[in-house]
Amino acid sequence: MLPGREGKEHTVTALISDQVASLIEDGIRLAQEAQALPPFPVPHVGVERPRQTAHGDYATPVCLQLTEEARMAPRAIATRVIEYLPTASFLGKVDVAGPGYINVTLDSSWVARQTRAILETGDKWGHVDLGSGDCVQVEFVSANPTGPITVGSTRNAVIGDVLASVLDAADFVVEREYYVNDAGSQVRKFGESLYARYAQALGEEEPFPGDGYLGGYVVDMAAEFARQVGHSYLKMDRQEAIQALGERGIECVLGQARADLAALRVSFDTWFRERSLYDSGLFDRLLQKLRKDGYVTEREGAVWFTSPDLEEDAVLIRSPQVISNPEERPTYLASDVAYVWNKLMERGFDRAIYVWGADHHGDVPRVRAATKALGLDPDRVEIILYQMVNLKRGTEDVRMSKRAGEFVTLREMIDEVGPDPIRFLLLTRTVDATIDFDLDLAVEQSEKNPVYYVQYAHARICSILRYAAEQGWDPDHEGDVALLTHESEQALIRKMLELPEIVAYAAEQRAPHRLTFYAQELAAQFHAFYRDCRVVAEEDAERTRARLMLVRAARTTLAQVLGLLGVTAPERM
RNA sequence: GCCCCAGUAGCUCAACUGGAUAGAGCAUCGGACUUCUAAUCCGAGGGCUGCAGGUUCAAGUCCUGCCUGGGGUACCA
Numbered sequence: 165m166l167p168g169r170e171g172k173e174h175t176v177t178a179l180i181s182d183q184v185a186s187l188i189e190d191g192i193r194l195a196q197e198a199q200a201l202p203p204f205p206v207p208h209v210g211v212e213r214p215r216q217t218a219h220g221d222y223a224t225p226v227c228l229q230l231t232e233e234a235r236m237a238p239r240a241i242a243t244r245v246i247e248y249l250p251t252a253s254f255l256g257k258v259d260v261a262g263p264g265y266i267n268v269t270l271d272s273s274w275v276a277r278q279t280r281a282i283l284e285t286g287d288k289w290g291h292v293d294l295g296s297g298d299c300v301q302v303e304f305v306s307a308n309p310t311g312p313i314t315v316g317s318t319r320n321a322v323i324g325d326v327l328a329s330v331l332d333a334a335d336f337v338v339e340r341e342y343y344v345n346d347a348g349s350q351v352r353k354f355g356e357s358l359y360a361r362y363a364q365a366l367g368e369e370e371p372f373p374g375d376g377y378l379g380g381y382v383v384d385m386a387a388e389f390a391r392q393v394g395h396s397y398l399k400m401d402r403q404e405a406i407q408a409l410g411e412r413g414i415e416c417v418l419g420q421a422r423a424d425l426a427a428l429r430v431s432f433d434t435w436f437r438e439r440s441l442y443d444s445g446l447f448d449r450l451l452q453k454l455r456k457d458g459y460v461t462e463r464e465g466a467v468w469f470t471s472p473d474l475e476e477d478a479v480l481i482r483s484p485q486v487i488s489n490p491e492e493r494p495t496y497l498a499s500d501v502a503y504v505w506n507k508l509m510e511r512g513f514d515r516a517i518y519v520w521g522a523d524h525h526g527d528v529p530r531v532r533a534a535t536k537a538l539g540l541d542p543d544r545v546e547i548i549l550y551q552m553v554n555l556k557r558g559t560e561d562v563r564m565s566k567r568a569g570e571f572v573t574l575r576e577m578i579d580e581v582g583p584d585p586i587r588f589l590l591l592t593r594t595v596d597a598t599i600d601f602d603l604d605l606a607v608e609q610s611e612k613n614p615v616y617y618v619q620y621a622h623a624r625i626c627s628i629l630r631y632a633a634e635q636g637w638d639p640d641h642e643g644d645v646a647l648l649t650h651e652s653e654q655a656l657i658r659k660m661l662e663l664p665e666i667v668a669y670a671a672e673q674r675a676p677h678r679l680t681f682y683a684q685e686l687a688a689q690f691h692a693f694y695r696d697c698r699v700v701a702e703e704d705a706e707r708t709r710a711r712l713m714l715v716r717a718a719r720t721t722l723a724q725v726l727g728l729l730g731v732t733a734p735e736r737m
Numbered sequence: 738g739c740c741c742c743a744g745u746a747g748c749u750c751a752a753c754u755g756g757a758u759a760g761a762g763c764a765u766c767g768g769a770c771u772u773c774u775a776a777u778c779c780g781a782g783g784g785c786u787g788c789a790g791g792u793u794c795a796a797g798u799c800c801u802g803c804c805u806g807g808g809g810u811a812c813c814a
Binding site: 526 | 741754759806812
């Protein structure tokens with residue numbers, strides 16, 4: 165069942181960037197009412213964060229776009245807008261700059277006060293009201309249940325998990341789902357491979373299938389089964405034994421996957437069985453519906469899906485070979501048709517997000533066309549394609565082939581590297597870029613490894629707070645945040661104030677990698693503060709208390725980002 | 738052949754979806770620890786954003802065509 169929407173707490177305020185934008189829209193409107201500007205429709209005001217600090221905290225080029233409608237020079241428009249700009253507590257300096265930008269600087273005493281606001285918001289800090297409680301399912305990993313989770317799926321796991329966390333922080337109701345492909349022919353091959361290894365383990369002459377799974381894990385698993393049940397599968401009907409062993413193997417693989425993913429700090433709300441789409445009769449019902457609506461053609465005994473949205477030929481949905489063998493199932497598009505209906509109609513998600521490796525990109529138009537053919541809005545289906553991971557040791561490639569059984573598993577990576585570097589490093593690229601993951605670098609605790617840079621900042625914060633407590637300061641004592649006027653204090657708070665916008669952007673653009681970049685910037689800003697500002701100072705109790713508040717707020721912010729990333733925030737390093 | 742992704746500093750990558758002088762880290766060179774963690778900080782050099790056109794006030798970003806690398810090309814998912 166879907167989690168209730170009403171359970172979601174709304175504890176967040178509007179983004180500052182949105183407030184700035186709406187103030188400027190008001191300014192344009194008021195200037196028009198006072199006839200300082202000619203009438204024209206008030207445009208959408210895009211607010212950006214300037215690259216250079218000299219340009220303030222926010223800027224908008226909106227006046228550059230208005231020259232034609234206003235028949236005025238951009239700088240002149242900007243001057244009028246500023247003249248009629250309403251005031252707001254956070255507003256500091258507002259001025260015209262460059263060719264006609266409006267630059268906005270936050271009021272520094274307001275900025276200082278946000279330190280307290282951040283502390284009061286606590287573990288809700290950074291959360292934004294974007295999803296309005298819409299229900300979204302993120303389906304990810306969904307690796308074939310025929311072998312251990314490998315590196316490619318690891319990137320999938322990290323992207324899906326962090327995206328889900330970010331969406332949750334952005335006020336969506338999120339469900340994490342793992343789709344178990346237990347209905348395809350790969351599963352049968354897996355059963356055949358297990359059967360052969362099982363028989364071999366019991367000393368029988370049993371040929372290994374030509375296209376079977378060669379990995380050593382199949383041998384180990386089969387040997388384990390042989391230990392558990394002896395000869396019982398050999399006494400069964402061969403086909404039944406293959407199927408039973410396949411199912412037993414899947415359970416075994418899934419148990420391992422669950423454990424390995426848990427070690428990566430990834431867990432799922434639902435493990436959905438592909439087979440259930442057929443067992444429930446859903447697929448057959450939908451096939452009838454598609455046929456009735458004219459999306460199905462048949463030739464040479466095969467069933468094809470066809471749609472005007474598909475530029476290519478029709479897509480095979482069920483083949484004659486499949487029909488002649490009841491153990492086989494229709495093609496994967498068939499499953500996709502039933503699955504998307506299950507998600508959007510039977511379970512009622514507002515949106516279904518799929519996280520797929522880029523090698524599946526060819527399926528995107530088909531799934532969208534099928535969604536549309538079912539009468540569903542294809543925009544409710546979103547497919548995130550991520551590029552491949554090249555595993556390296558130093559400069560050397562680690563070559564892999566799953567079928568040949570040569571690969572580095574998630575478990576091996578976790579044992580060697582640990583979940584923190586895996587999660588962080590796999591999120592230091594956009595999903596569109598291939599990643600070289602260097603196992604040697606990942607374990608290296610040096611300045612080349614950004615995960616430790618960020619964690620070190622957190623440990624340093626904790627160290628300061630420990631030291632303060634040792635010196636007799638009450639770490640929870642209130643201070644006068646108005647004293648936080650130093651350039652580095654201000655810069656740190658302003659960086660902390662970016663968090664909600666980063667979360668909003670990462671959620672909206674499905675860009676979880678933004679968080680790792682932000683985490684590094686935040687850590688850098690803290691280190692700069694540490695360099696410039698002594699926190700614990702006997703001779704200046706007021707300032708010490710104010711700075712301790714700032715340090716606590718920085719810890720909150722850093723811990724929030726690391727929490728979203730699923731990376732630990734160590735107290736010591 | 739066709740489809741998708743990428744091409745930005747020596748290297749690995751960002752760039753808030755069309756805005757100001759394209760930014761970080763690493764590497765290189767030069768500095769900073771009797772001081773709350775030097776896994777840190779400061780400074781310097783480093784660019785025709787693959788090439789050629791186009792769109793407009795404005796292009797790394799959009800359009801067209803090439804070049805290079807990776808992936809896919811449908812009964813494995």
